[in-house]
Amino acid sequence: MELIKRVHANNIVKWGKTHSDVIVLSGDLTSSCEVDGFRDAFPDRFLSMGLMEQNMMGFAAGLAREGLTPMVHTFAVFMYRRALDQIEMSIAYPNLPVKIFGFLPGVTTPGGASHQAINDIAVMRSLPNMTVIETADATDVESVLELSNAVDGPVYIRMVRGEIPRLFPAKNQTILGKARILSLGSDITLLTSGICTEESLRVTDILKDRGIGVQHLHVTTLKPFDDHRVSEALAKARYGIITMENHTSIGGLGSCVAEMIAKFGIATKLIKVAINDTYLQGASRTFLMERYGIDVKALLSAIESLVGEKIDISDADLTTSRQDSFFNENQQEAL
Amino acid sequence: MTLLLSLSMNLNNSIKKNWSWIEECQRISAGIRRRVLEHTITHGGYLSQACSSAEIFSLLYGQIMRLGRSEGPSIPLPFLGSPSKTNPKPTSGMIYNGRRDPNLDRFFLSPTHYALTLYATLIETGRLEESSLDQFNVDGSSLEMIGSEHSPGHETSGGSFGQTISQAAGVAWARRAKGDTGKVWVFLSDGECQEGQTWEAIMSMAFHKINNIKIVVDVNGQQVDGRTADVMNLEPLFDKFSSFGACTKQVDGHNLPALRKALETSHDDKPLVVLAHTLPYKGMEILKERYPHLHYVRFKDEPERDSYKQQLTRLES
Numbered sequence: 184m185e186l187i188k189r190v191h192a193n194n195i196v197k198w199g200k201t202h203s204d205v206i207v208l209s210g211d212l213t214s215s216c217e218v219d220g221f222r223d224a225f226p227d228r229f230l231s232m233g234l235m236e237q238n239m240m241g242f243a244a245g246l247a248r249e250g251l252t253p254m255v256h257t258f259a260v261f262m263y264r265r266a267l268d269q270i271e272m273s274i275a276y277p278n279l280p281v282k283i284f285g286f287l288p289g290v291t292t293p294g295g296a297s298h299q300a301i302n303d304i305a306v307m308r309s310l311p312n313m314t315v316i317e318t319a320d321a322t323d324v325e326s327v328l329e330l331s332n333a334v335d336g337p338v339y340i341r342m343v344r345g346e347i348p349r350l351f352p353a354k355n356q357t358i359l360g361k362a363r364i365l366s367l368g369s370d371i372t373l374l375t376s377g378i379c380t381e382e383s384l385r386v387t388d389i390l391k392d393r394g395i396g397v398q399h400l401h402v403t404t405l406k407p408f409d410d411h412r413v414s415e416a417l418a419k420a421r422y423g424i425i426t427m428e429n430h431t432s433i434g435g436l437g438s439c440v441a442e443m444i445a446k447f448g449i450a451t452k453l454i455k456v457a458i459n460d461t462y463l464q465g466a467s468r469t470f471l472m473e474r475y476g477i478d479v480k481a482l483l484s485a486i487e488s489l490v491g492e493k494i495d496i497s498d499a500d501l502t503t504s505r506q507d508s509f510f511n512e513n514q515q516e517a518l
Numbered sequence: 519m520t521l522l523l524s525l526s527m528n529l530n531n532s533i534k535k536n537w538s539w540i541e542e543c544q545r546i547s548a549g550i551r552r553r554v555l556e557h558t559i560t561h562g563g564y565l566s567q568a569c570s571s572a573e574i575f576s577l578l579y580g581q582i583m584r585l586g587r588s589e590g591p592s593i594p595l596p597f598l599g600s601p602s603k604t605n606p607k608p609t610s611g612m613i614y615n616g617r618r619d620p621n622l623d624r625f626f627l628s629p630t631h632y633a634l635t636l637y638a639t640l641i642e643t644g645r646l647e648e649s650s651l652d653q654f655n656v657d658g659s660s661l662e663m664i665g666s667e668h669s670p671g672h673e674t675s676g677g678s679f680g681q682t683i684s685q686a687a688g689v690a691w692a693r694r695a696k697g698d699t700g701k702v703w704v705f706l707s708d709g710e711c712q713e714g715q716t717w718e719a720i721m722s723m724a725f726h727k728i729n730n731i732k733i734v735v736d737v738n739g740q741q742v743d744g745r746t747a748d749v750m751n752l753e754p755l756f757d758k759f760s761s762f763g764a765c766t767k768q769v770d771g772h773n774l775p776a777l778r779k780a781l782e783t784s785h786d787d788k789p790l791v792v793l794a795h796t797l798p799y800k801g802m803e804i805l806k807e808r809y810p811h812l813h814y815v816r817f818k819d820e821p822e823r824d825s826y827k828q829q830l831t832r833l834e835s
Binding site for chain 2: 227230232233235237238239240241242243244245246247248249250251253268269272273276277278311312335336
């Protein structure tokens, strides 16, 4: 699997060259959020806002009122938690085109509970006017500027950063509101988002060999959540549906799917592979995914539970996932 | 002799001119107090805020701000829904402050429970029909008790304190970048200086040298629970604003010439903050009886309401 470094960093500089309306705001996490290149290339369109996220959100709203396109960058928790009222009253209520780039989703940081955005989708999805996007790979990240630019309103983008995989062909840009169909099958419908898509790919091919048909969809747009590809896939699952996400079990992808199941009156089971309504701790991604049950083993046990039998897959069968150690260069950035 | 005569005439004209703007502001201020009192008698309400800020509003709308003529219907439309994709053209209250123009000013009311004071100001300055106030706080109306961005004169939803100043800072930064000559005015209350965001905004304006913004603070020493000094002391407010990097002035907020001079201070590469020290019962002696619980006037009984009716009669005479 191809791994690419600092995709957003390069992409936003490229974008800035042709979009003079873009103003980047940063909350003292400029290189951590990969906008140092933008700062150096366009110093007049870069605003250092220091550690004042509430003011930063309001300031961005003011810029948007004047026809500019503010792109706010800091760790997600410091926006959706710390400055939620500002996001609601200054940005979401007036439906202003502020693009909110939230970094460090869930287990992707060893920074502990204070840094890990585990319920951001749930919170942001509940805001009127807000569009919610989650990225998983280089193609998703390369797509978000174009994609969010097309939305005449606020957009929350859950960002992956640093060294990230290329899961989807670069030429197949991510489209707003459109899930990617990764495999076809009628036994189980599997919906994954963010880093869980990469994790799930460790097992989906093997399942095919074992005779289990999985309809696998990668979801990028969490709101609006009205893709007919998703509802059609939900309706044809023989054993049931599994969602897998780097987020708590309440209010994220699993809840989006549950709402859709109810809306279409689909009589089937849903298993949410998600962080089970708990805060995490500071540790490596691999450790946290296992400890909090959002790794490939947790997915396998969900599948076994739906089909009602043990599946013959050994640890050795699972393709090796990236093992981010606690102390490698990328993780150091997070601290 | 001719020269002397001419000088004397100029002086007379200048005095006359001075008197006329002061008289005009006094007329507006009296109108604000009277209209807000009228409504308070019927419904209860935010009366002390009108008393403390009437001169500030009269100066801003009557003399200082460069605004275009109102573009709003003289009788405001009802609330047409909050802004959204499916409601692409909701009404903004800013149309009552005139058109958006690079050379014209913009006004931001932060403590939006001053809405009735602002509506009264708009009436006194010919931007709103007198009978519009019949819609005040009526279900479905855009003249809400606590204003929002669809309410006449409002551009933002300021009800959650400390937020409007940041938005105005962003507007000011963008307007400076675009080369607009129009200024950005913000009306703040002192109570909301307890919000950390207010200080974040001042610090960031000073850091980014935003000098096209002028902030006037109604320092009436009042908040919901009573005196700010008893609830959460703000002093020394002047030192705080100065040390956060604002060009800060403080004046008697009822002294029109002093207030005008302060608002017209040149402030180089800093934001301007004018602390207008005011009395929450100015021009409404009867309010003093409730001191220090003045935030929202709700009558205990009919005799009390009657005493306010008498106050209205006195104001009208």
